[in-house]
Amino acid sequence: MAPARKRGGAADLGAASPEVLWEEQVQRAAHPLAYPALRSARNRPVVRVPRIGVVVSDAAIAREVLLDLDHFSKVGPGAPSDLWTPVLGPSVLLNMEGAEHAALRRTLGPLFSPRAVRQLVSADGVGVLPDLTRRLAAGETVDLAAAVTAQAGAVICGMVGLPPTDDAVRSAMAAAQTITGMVRLHRHGLTRSQVAQARAVLERLTAPARAAYRAGDPATVPGRMRDLGLSEREAMGAVGAFVLTGTETIQSFVPRLVAIAHDTGWTSRLLADDPQLRRRAVEEGLRVTVPTPAMLRSVRAGTSVGGVPVAAGDRVVIATVNCCRAAGGFDPDRPVDPAVRHLWFGAGPHFCLGMPLAMAQVDAVLDALAAAASGGGVPVVGRRRAARGVLVPSYRSLALSLRDESSVATPGAAE
Numbered sequence: 001m002a003p004a005r006k007r008g009g010a011a012d013l014g015a016a017s018p019e020v021l022w023e024e025q026v027q028r029a030a031h032p033l034a035y036p037a038l039r040s041a042r043n044r045p046v047v048r049v050p051r052i053g054v055v056v057s058d059a060a061i062a063r064e065v066l067l068d069l070d071h072f073s074k075v076g077p078g079a080p081s082d083l084w085t086p087v088l089g090p091s092v093l094l095n096m097e098g099a100e101h102a103a104l105r106r107t108l109g110p111l112f113s114p115r116a117v118r119q120l121v122s123a124d125g126v127g128v129l130p131d132l133t134r135r136l137a138a139g140e141t142v143d144l145a146a147a148v149t150a151q152a153g154a155v156i157c158g159m160v161g162l163p164p165t166d167d168a169v170r171s172a173m174a175a176a177q178t179i180t181g182m183v184r185l186h187r188h189g190l191t192r193s194q195v196a197q198a199r200a201v202l203e204r205l206t207a208p209a210r211a212a213y214r215a216g217d218p219a220t221v222p223g224r225m226r227d228l229g230l231s232e233r234e235a236m237g238a239v240g241a242f243v244l245t246g247t248e249t250i251q252s253f254v255p256r257l258v259a260i261a262h263d264t265g266w267t268s269r270l271l272a273d274d275p276q277l278r279r280r281a282v283e284e285g286l287r288v289t290v291p292t293p294a295m296l297r298s299v300r301a302g303t304s305v306g307g308v309p310v311a312a313g314d315r316v317v318i319a320t321v322n323c324c325r326a327a328g329g330f331d332p333d334r335p336v337d338p339a340v341r342h343l344w345f346g347a348g349p350h351f352c353l354g355m356p357l358a359m360a361q362v363d364a365v366l367d368a369l370a371a372a373a374s375g376g377g378v379p380v381v382g383r384r385r386a387a388r389g390v391l392v393p394s395y396r397s398l399a400l401s402l403r404d405e406s407s408v409a410t411p412g413a414a415e
């Protein structure tokens with residue numbers, strides 16, 4: 001079934017393709033007010049939007065802001081520090097700047113080395129991905145959103161130093177979602193009771209991490225953090241930051257990528273044994289889904305952004321979703337504009353630290369799907385539902401089953 005067109009709100013979509021309509025539905029289910037407000041700014045490179053801030057929709061200007069550390073900061077009114085400092089403490093990368101920030105990033109670097117990342121992703125103790133392959137190959141219909149959620153939960157367990165039992169995975173994911181679900185773009189911070197709740201949830205989630213840190217076992221991430229010279233406070237802040245930044249993004253992206261590949265007839269190419277082709281399709285998927293749809297900065301000193309004057313204390317909202325999607329719909333064969341390339345992971349000193357882990361997680365799921373399809377079938381998408389009230393737009397469920405390649409309909413003919 002094709003997604004319903006929203007009356008009025010998405011009128012400009014006209015005769016849009018299924019991929020575009022589904023993406024629109026996923027975005028609007030998560031942010032029914034903020035998403036249309038951000039998108040309405042997309043035809044102006046920079047525009048001031050009441051209650052939201054100075055919205056940037058041009059990739060080159062976005063990069064200028066992200067690289068201009070004299071005028072723009074992640075610390076200050078309207079910046080991520082407003083949201084996260086009360087919950088995570090003052091020194092957790094995403095609310096730091098300058099030499100201290102650079103030093104902490106350098107210290108944490110080894111945690112994202114190719115070897116460390118492989119270990120984290122392969123420590124899927126509950127066997128989520130082998131189970132996904134087996135069930136698909138056996139002709140069952142699986143919920144890809146649930147499988148990716150469980151896999152992301154297993155990675156969190158690895159980070160906090162917990163054995164990934166089913167229960168631990170479920171409660172780790174629920175904890176992460178409770179906290180991120182409180183964030184709304186039009187509110188600059190969390191309420192006092194939200195902060196108290198978020199801290200309590202995080203305290204429970206990171207209790208095993210604290211124990212692993214104190215035990216100093218280098219087989220655990222918190223134990224390695226201690227070896228790398230982090231204080232207990234820094235290590236717990238980093239674990240909290242990783243859980244909050246690195247969980248929903250993956251949970252959001254992988255099912256959306258598979259859905260887009262299905263809707264555009266790209267599934268076989270995405271799962272083919274061709275690393276270059278897969279990389280292009282994944283990057284193009286990131287460009288059109290933009291799992292982190294916006295980046296926030298606080299203005300440190302008066303200047304102008306793309307000709308719009310801004311004063312100290314103003315909030316700049318980089319509408320990454322507008323910057324990245326300006327080039328059009330999903331097309332891995334189209335060369336990517338250098339201004340846009342990787343902007344979905346940010347730019348400058350705060351560029352996503354977890355990118356290697358993100359790419360490894362995506363690859364692990366695609367490998368599991370490719371293994372299921374190795375007998376000649378193609379995974380096709382059945383029923384799907386967008387998630388409501390989440391910070392990162394995602395599918396709540398996405399049914400996937402294997403069909404004979406010859407019986408799969410024309411590209412774009414969703415379901």
Ligand code: HEM
Nearest residue numbers: 093094242245246249291295344345346350352353354358
């Ligand atoms: C597809 C998945 C992901 C996307 C699209 C993504 C996107 C981003 C973006 C756009 C930023 C920069 C924000 C800004 O400058 O305001 C960022 C920062 C960050 N990301 Fe990711 N991310 C992803 C996955 C992950 C994962 C798996 C982790 C794992 C721990 C992670 C950890 C971080 C951290 C720690 C930062 C803060 C870096 C700093 O401030 O120095 N991310 N991410």
